[in-house]
Amino acid sequence: MIGAGSWGTALATVARRAGRATSIWGRDEDTAAAINTRNENPKYLPGIDLPEGIEATTDLAEALDGAGAVLLVTPSRTLREISMKMKPHLGPDVPVALCAKGIEAGTGYLLSEVAAEILTDHRIGALSGPTFATETALGHLTAATIAFQFSYADRLDPPSSPAARLALSLGSDFFRPYISDDLVGVEVSGAVKNVIAIACGMMTGAGYAENTRAALIVRGMDEMKTLADVFGGRRETVTGLAGAGDLTLTCSSQTSRNMSLGVQLGKGIPRAHCFDGKPVVVEGEVNSVSVMDLARRMNIRMPICEAVFRILHQGADVRETFAEFWSRPIEGERRGLSILIDHPNAMPTEARL
Numbered sequence: 001m002i003g004a005g006s007w008g009t010a011l012a013t014v015a016r017r018a019g020r021a022t023s024i025w026g027r028d029e030d031t032a033a034a035i036n037t038r039n040e041n042p043k044y045l046p047g048i049d050l051p052e053g054i055e056a057t058t059d060l061a062e063a064l065d066g067a068g069a070v071l072l073v074t075p076s077r078t079l080r081e082i083s084m085k086m087k088p089h090l091g092p093d094v095p096v097a098l099c100a101k102g103i104e105a106g107t108g109y110l111l112s113e114v115a116a117e118i119l120t121d122h123r124i125g126a127l128s129g130p131t132f133a134t135e136t137a138l139g140h141l142t143a144a145t146i147a148f149q150f151s152y153a154d155r156l157d158p159p160s161s162p163a164a165r166l167a168l169s170l171g172s173d174f175f176r177p178y179i180s181d182d183l184v185g186v187e188v189s190g191a192v193k194n195v196i197a198i199a200c201g202m203m204t205g206a207g208y209a210e211n212t213r214a215a216l217i218v219r220g221m222d223e224m225k226t227l228a229d230v231f232g233g234r235r236e237t238v239t240g241l242a243g244a245g246d247l248t249l250t251c252s253s254q255t256s257r258n259m260s261l262g263v264q265l266g267k268g269i270p271r272a273h274c275f276d277g278k279p280v281v282v283e284g285e286v287n288s289v290s291v292m293d294l295a296r297r298m299n300i301r302m303p304i305c306e307a308v309f310r311i312l313h314q315g316a317d318v319r320e321t322f323a324e325f326w327s328r329p330i331e332g333e334r335r336g337l338s339i340l341i342d343h344p345n346a347m348p349t350e351a352r353l
């Protein structure tokens with residue numbers, strides 16, 4: 001595992017419970033020492049007993065030495081930097097599964113494109129799904145998708161594909177991996193669902209109710225499908241674990257940092273005071289910029305992501321923005337159904353709550 005945060009540590013427990021020799025790399029000496037000496041990551045998973053035998057180090061070469069597979073688990077914005085640092089130390093043909101959720105700012109690249117540009121001799125895939133780190137580390141039953149594009153040889157012999165081999169290595173009584181060859185669908189779903197979770201949080205915090213949240217989840221899934229379509233991802237992936245599964249999880253619980261940020265902002269707490277002012281990884285916040293950038297470049301409508309972007313990055317008001325969202329022209333539920341009618345009965349914003 002490259003990354004000793006909450007998800008990297010939880011994935012180390014998955015690998016260890018599946019019986020794998022497991023190393024974890026992080027840049028913080030104290031965290032590495034605590035994992036090695038008392039089987040705990042007090043900074044990110046305090047109070048959770050990790051299985052015996054996870055070896056933590058701050059030396060990247062040591063962590064990667066002899067690795068049969070690598071899970072890259074640092075935040076999306078660090079992916080390019082970490083891939084470059086890993087490159088000299090990776091053994092030949094070692095597959096790399098990306099576990100961050102996002103799209104690179106500026107380039108608009110999926111994270112697998114970024115990694116493939118640097119780690120040219122390695123198969124790059126992703127592990128994603130409805131997986132809160134704390135629950136996974138505690139051993140609650142969890143399922144996830146492991147996706148790598150399939151080569152010709154993989155199709156001839158699926159069990160020897162990197163996705164299948166990694167799934168076999170990580171699967172246990174606690175952790176059930178599913179195999180996919182739709183890397184694009186998995187990655188797009190993971191990047192967009194965090195933005196939608198912020199939207200659900202904002203609406204919840206602002207006092208809207210369950211009907212509203214359910215509508216946002218499903219219309220958010222439509223935005224995921226549309227973006228996935230453009231890049232050749234499959235709709236059934238978007239309705240699978242890494243799409244609908246993760247969207248449902250993160251839009252339903254304030255264990256999600258994305259949902260929680262939205263709730264705080266919806267209640268009117270200024271951004272600087274959210275999470276008591278502590279720095280917290282909220283992928284949907286940074287990724288709302290790259291998602292909207294992609295949507296504009298590819299000329300597709302993603303109104304929920306756009307609302308979140310405007311609130312987070314352009315100072316728009318939560319209630320006004322979602323009131324506008326609700327009174328947009330009436331449209332077909334399915335995008336192919338080409339119909340757009342002006343809303344004749346739109347209420348003024350203040351009458352909506």
Ligand SMILES: NC(=O)C1=CN([C@@H]2O[C@H](COP(=O)(O)OP(=O)(O)OC[C@H]3O[C@@H](n4cnc5c(N)ncnc54)[C@H](OP(=O)(O)O)[C@@H]3O)[C@@H](O)[C@H]2O)C=CC1
Binds near residue numbers: 003075
């Ligand atoms: N937590 C979860 O439930 C899940 C998270 N994910 C995804 O996993 C990714 C990582 O998130 P998560 O583990 O939760 O985040 P955390 O905040 O828990 O941990 C982040 C980790 O990344 C390290 N880090 C940050 N910047 C750098 C850098 N420049 N170089 C090296 N290490 C760095 C931090 O180190 P330090 O402590 O030294 O700052 C820390 O170990 C995200 O994309 C997230 O969406 C996916 C599924 C579940």
Ligand SMILES: O=C(CO)COP(=O)(O)O
Binds near residue numbers: 130249259
């Ligand atoms: O991706 C996650 C669960 O699958 C974690 O969600 P948050 O990053 O919002 O906490």
